[in-house]
Amino acid sequence: MxxxxxxxxxxxxxxxxxxxxxxxxxxxxxxxxxxxxxxxxxxxxxxxxxxxxxxxxxxxxxxxxxxLAPVPHPVSLRDGYAFRRHVETARRNRGLDMIPAFDAFPVFYFGNHTTVQGQGDIHCMPDHFEKLDYELECAIVICRQGTNIPATEADRYIGGLMIMNDMSARTLQMEEMQLSLGPAKGKDFCTVLGPWLVTTDELEQYETPCKPGHTGRSWNLEMTAAVNGITLSKGNFADMSWTFAELIERASYGATLYPGDVIGSGTVGRGCLLELNGTARRESPGHKEQWLQPGDKVALEVTGLGKLCNTIIRQPTHWSILNQKKKHADTSR
Incomplete structure (x- = not known):
């Protein structure tokens, strides 16, 4: 359904x-x-x-x-970090080894649930265009209240799946995360959900075993992202290392999950421009990076979940927190 x-x-x-x-x-x-x-x-x-x-x-x-977004007013918004390939590649592109903690426990961050939107225009401030990125993900919505939910029981708390685009302003994100906090301003302007919520009974034909050593349902769903009609990202939801059931177990430990809470999967491997640009630059130092620009049309498509389309719009303002930061740096010298 x-x-x-x-x-x-x-x-x-x-x-x-x-x-x-x-x-x-x-x-x-x-x-x-x-x-x-x-x-x-x-x-x-x-x-x-x-x-x-x-x-x-x-x-x-x-x-x-x-x-609108299928769940237009989430009670909360969490986003996971569940695809090993995305984490491993992004770290390699920064000259870092794969972090062993990834395989020890699933992690997530809290997003801004008040800026969730559906398909249509995405309005961005000038600083957002400093390496503006899409992120190709799926998300679930919680349909039952629960606390300390074991992964073996967690799938029954999933109301359905939908496509998620975790929009990211990479310059803002990377600057603030130098202080070991965030992501915050690099993410909180927009998260896109849609176009509809697909209940898990409709996805039974796509079910496939999860990764060895993990617990929970997994689905064989092809995932693509295109900008202005050109496909840039391809992945499969079955590559998710940590399952939604395991994310629910982690999120509900000592905390109550409520109907209307949304949890994202994190970005599929090769599912964002940050990763694609980093890999291309590592292989070819002269690579010209591509980032989202005003007027770009972004389309995320996932088997069984539909197609989520957005157009990038520039807000008519020149106010910039990046320039404010530079002014503070200049006056502190």
């Missing part, structure tokens, strides 16, 4: 996608709520109702609807 949040007038509405048509939750069953948040909070009672509903009447063509 594919679940969507769309805008009807000024109201956010929950709908089910069937074929090319959206069917509003209210038209599927009188007991279904109008929002994704309420639906997730009542998952155990409400999921059977929508799963058994038969679309009827006149649906809304999905191409005519204004789609």
């Amino acid at each position: 594919k679940l969507v949040t769309y805008l009807s007038g000024s109201e956010e509405r929950l709908a089910m996608l069937s074929g090319d048509l959206l069917y509003d939750a209210a038209d599927l069953h009188s007991s279904l709520p109008s929002t994704m948040r309420a639906f997730l909070e009542g998952w155990d009672d409400l999921y059977p109702l929508i799963a058994q509903s038969k679309p009827g009447g006149t649906g809304i063509p999905v191409d005519d609807a204004l789609l």
Whole structure:
């Protein structure tokens, strides 16, 4: 099942996608709520109702609807670091050995859940264009409350999967992380989710064993990222080393997860410009780096999860925190 949040007038509405048509939750069953948040909070009672509903009447063509992020107001946003190839390559490109801690436990950082958006325009400040990057990922949403959830039970807390683009301003990110904090300003301006939430029952045909020594469900899903119609990144979700079940176990240790919490996978191998540029530069020192520019169209596509499209827009302002930093550095000499 594919679940969507769309805008009807000024109201956010929950709908089910069937074929090319959206069917509003209210038209599927009188007991279904109008929002994704309420639906997730009542998952155990409400999921059977929508799963058994038969679309009827006149649906809304999905191409005519204004789609928001499937989970437009996450309770929280965490992003993992679960693909070994991405971590290993990014470190090698910086002249660093692979860090052994990667194989010891899964890690994540907290993102800004208030700047989550769906497909459409991404508005960026001038400093964001200092090495602006996409990141090709998948994400889950939690559908049941739980604390200290073991990985062996964690898959039942997954409401569904969606594509995630963890937008990154690399210069801001790298500067602040020199102080062993972050990422923060390099990430908090935008995270994209969509185009819809796909429940795990619809993905059963793609299930594949997870990596040896790990626990949890895994899916064989091809992943691509294209900029202006040119494919730059290719990967597979089955390459995820740490599973979502293991990320849930880690995240819920001594903390409560709630319906509406979103957890990202981290970037698939070769799934961002930082990694692609670093590898090309290491192999050819004269490589001309590519970063996202105003007007660029970014399309992330994942088997079974759809295609998430965004256009990069420059905000009409010249104010810069990078310039402020330089002024402070000059006056402190």
